[in-house]
Amino acid sequence: MSRRGRLLALGTALMLAVWTVVGPTTGALAAPVTVTNGTQFTDTGGGVVHAHGGGILKVDNYYYWFGENRNPDNTFRAVSVYRSTDLRTWEFRNNVLTQSSAAELRIANIERPKVIYNAATGRYVMWMHKENGSDYSEARAAVASSATVDGDYTYHGSFRPLGQHMSRDITLYSDNGTAYMISAADENYDLNIYRLTSDYLGVAGLVGNFWDGAHREAPAMFKRGSTYFLLTSGATGWSPNQARYATASSISGPWSGWTDVGNSTTFNSQPAFVLPIQGSSTTSYLYLGDRWAGAWGGPVGDSQYVWLPITFPSSTSMSLTWYPSITIDTATGTITGNSPTYYRITARHSGRVMDVVGNSTANNAEVKQWAWNGGGNQRWEFQDAGGGYFRLVNQNSGKCLDVAGASTADGANIIQYTCGGGTNQQWQWVALGSYFQLRARHSGKCLDVVNAGTGDGADIQQYTCGGGTNQQWSRAQP
Template sequence: MTRALLTLLSALALTVGLGQLPAFAAAQPVTPGTIWTDSSGSAIQAHGEGVLQVGGTYYWFGEDKTGGSAFQNVNCYSSTDLRHWTFVNHVLTRQSSGDLGPNRVVERPHVVWNASTSTYVMWMHIDSSSYGERKAGVATSGSVCGTYTYRGSSKPLGNDSLDDNLFLDGTTAYFMSEDRTHAKLQIYKLSPDYLSVASLANTLPQYEAPAMVKAGGTYFLFGSHLTGWSTNDNQYATASSITGAWSSWRSFAPSGTNTCNSQTTSILPVTGSSGTSYLFLGDRWNSGTLSDSRYVWEPLTLSGTSASISCHSEWTVDTSTGSVAVVNPGTTGTSVIRGVQSNRCMDVKNASTGSGAAIDLYDCNGGGNQSWTLNSARELVVYGNMCLDVPNQSTAPGTKLEICTCNGGGN
């Protein structure tokens, strides 16, 4: 338990709302699950989203659901801070007939840049209103938020293609999509111009809403169980090679939260002067009124082969430094410290208040012995004057933690 707790504490800035770093004091927070508006005050319509960074600007592509499920537009918005968005263009619009005609399905548009052809390439799910065609469509443009030219659709290597995504690994592009007939998640390598499928790179167990990211030498692949518009506990797997063996699938959000009541759509790296943070981008679908579906974006912690998110109500991102911080409005930096795997809280055993009282994990109950404050000295304080402490200033692995009167020590 102690080693896991120390790992948790080392990631507090990303995973627990225990106060704000000074750099974020003036930042406007991201508020998952609320109505997000653009610079004109209109609700952002960009569902099933993908975000592409070009220079210092982020471009958000997604489905316009103002008229329901039938295709209307693929919209593009721009932002430099990932919080304030400006509508730029309907980059793909409804046509009088064909794949983009009335009563058609166009979902999950994602865009990558092909440096060798100087072309932005979009892939998307193309279907009939009954979801009987199950195809992948391609469109291209010379400018990121310009008007895209639709190039047609097909079944990749003859396979079904429903929920999809793109991943660019250096200059090699991969397209991934759910194959309903074979109950698989297929990963395809694209041709050098990214306009067609070149080969099947891997086949994995069936998940929809796929999204991939690489951190260090590890590839992370996220996906959703098949529950329609309803949310579930999404899963992830890891590998050292896209074409190699993948790990078993496991949850990355607190158990029972249904992935913070959302479905995976993309993973966005944010790189700045202080390093790279990762953001989980999800959709909270409202099947009755799709235009009112909400965006659930949360900081994503990637460490080794482990991934986790917590369900925060507010957080901030600094695109210049690549850092994120969690906001707890109405508090002075006080919160519980909840284990992602156990969903239990860091607890002073038996609610003891004496120096030397042991620390353990216990069911979260709102007790004062589970309420921790990150003070200005960066100490974790309980009961107002007792600090989380390593006894005898030990640095040995396995040392049990306790509380002690705050004294400013490095322990």
């Protein structure tokens, strides 16, 4: 997530409104789709979608998703763009900005790119946060532009706004042709709102610093009715934290104080973008968050996405509720949160179920077999992880079934652990007649009751797959 120094937040919230403009091609209206939260997306070619810290711009019936595409060592590789009509089926279009786009990008970090369309100039303009690639001290804004939304972007350079302000987490907002840039300043202790020049390539002036010393980042701005919302996160390194928002009736203020939204970790995510989806029936607002892999020691490229519908208890308040998946209908503009389905998972040989010992919610809690008692620690959700694999999420703890230490050895212990992107938390549900094996993706080994024990508390491990009924499971809704 965000970082200060080394810990200052890398992901920041891209927030734009959606502008429909004339584009080169028009896609057909899409059917409703389901998006699974806490996963990576894949594109139509089977590759991982790298649009981290990104934002979405609508052109005709296509949604174009721009974001960070990093090398395995977290250095800048490209700003990539994908397009979709349904927000689930993503086609890779181009790496629109790369290390070869300009000399200063050869050793640089580029974070949180956002793109806005300038109807007066006919150009697509990208703003981003630029660092020198070594010590995270430049804190500069950078600008690029293109005549086409997914063409190569011309890099125009980097600078500190008005020659003096640090600029890190960044977003854009267009309001009736006037464009604004919002960025974290003063080591992320301030949030500044700037008005851009008429060509959107520079800063015309400072609108204001309305949250001096607030220590907020990841700004995402949108407007609903007559109210402007600015959604942000705290600055706690990669670790997720409580999202908060402020409201105003004018971008120039006065702005309200901060109000919490979502849970204490924003469902283990950081704001990246709020996308208004305007359809034939309604306009809905979609929260786009990044679940940064840095929180579990992984590279940025392993980060996952959390997308949730925003609801509005009043004209000046917003709410976020967790759903394991959502259904999006871009044609009608509706977003529906889908409640999870939980199962008891029963071993064939013993008739006992998979159980998190002691109702624990802690990482590393043991998973064993036990007689069914109806508890949430014995109920599991199958979350689609892509490629025919699932994450098994415990209802009581919200944590994932995990092969300890990502071991590939026979006898490796099975525990629960905070859900991440590791393949040691991904399982294939493989049919064997009317029963199933659970095969770990990273090792190819099976979920196994040790020594085919039939009693309460018998341990569960991974082991080379065979024909034993202690490796065969069924599932049923309680």
